Amino acid sequence: AQSVTQLDSQVPVFEEAPVELRCNYSSSVSVYLFWYVQYPNQGLQLLLKYLSGSTLVKGINGFEAEFNKSQTSFHLRKPSVHISDTAEYFCAVSLIQGAQKLVFGQGTRLTINP
Amino acid sequence: DAGVIQSPRHEVTEMGQEVTLRCKPISGHNSLFWYRQTMMRGLELLIYFNNNVPIDDSGMPEDRFSAKMPNASFSTLKIQPSEPRDSAVYFCASSFTGGSRETQYFGPGTRLLVL
Numbered sequence: 001a002q003s004v005t006q007l008d009s010q011v012p013v014f015e016e017a018p019v020e021l022r023c024n025y026s027s028s029v030s031v032y033l034f035w036y037v038q039y040p041n042q043g044l045q046l047l048l049k050y051l052s053g054s055t056l057v058k059g060i061n062g063f064e065a066e067f068n069k070s071q072t073s074f075h076l077r078k079p080s081v082h083i084s085d086t087a088e089y090f091c092a093v094s095l096i097q098g099a100q101k102l103v104f105g106q107g108t109r110l111t112i113n114p
Numbered sequence: 115d116a117g118v119i120q121s122p123r124h125e126v127t128e129m130g131q132e133v134t135l136r137c138k139p140i141s142g143h144n145s146l147f148w149y150r151q152t153m154m155r156g157l158e159l160l161i162y163f164n165n166n167v168p169i170d171d172s173g174m175p176e177d178r179f180s181a182k183m184p185n186a187s188f189s190t191l192k193i194q195p196s197e198p199r200d201s202a203v204y205f206c207a208s209s210f211t212g213g214s215r216e217t218q219y220f221g222p223g224t225r226l227l228v229l
Binding site for chain 1: 209217219221222223
């Protein structure tokens with residue numbers, strides 16, 4: 001079975017500061033990796049995904065993530081955050097072969113302070 | 115495209131009542147997923163369909179929950195009878211499953227409160 005651990009439940013950051021949201025996963029087989037963002041009272045929106053190829057993946061809104069197979073990590077980064085980035089961020093995995101369901105981490109609430 | 119459409123957006127009901135949640139996936143998508151989000155358990159998959167056929171319902175909590183997909187453009191999730199512990203946000207998502215894993219697009223969710 002697959003599992004995802006988001007190491008920080010809450011991350012407060014000042015506006016224009018850099019941020020890293022951490023994600024580690026566990027799986028005995030290869031997986032695809034995703035980051036989703038959920039703004040208050042809204043559904044989930046895909047930020048970026050890693051399927052194959054370059055381990056550095058760029059997404060929307062200036063976010064990027066790096067896949068590290070040896071450390072089974074997929075941390076999300078942004079060099080300079082904005083107030084509008086305040087949201088909950090979810091890391092997720094799905095199998096490459098077989099069931100395509102997403103297994104989510106518990107989420108990290110990113111709060112941007114002015 | 116209108117995206118994934120869910121209705122109702124909010125539902126308040128009393129324990130024991132039947133609740134039906136509805137989802138219209140994105141046109142052309144052939145996979146549909148129902149997720150539940152709670153504070154205690156986070157986001158968890160309840161069931162998913164591929165080409166209108168249920169593929170994995172191992173996440174359905176118990177017999178009180180049932181889901182159908184009578185055609186490619188409509189799915190329902192029914193809870194009968196409802197209980198207070200069913201209070202959660204229920205998301206529907208859809209994707210096109212081709213040769214590789216495609217993005218799942220989520221609807222806005224239905225916020226269910228069972229009193």
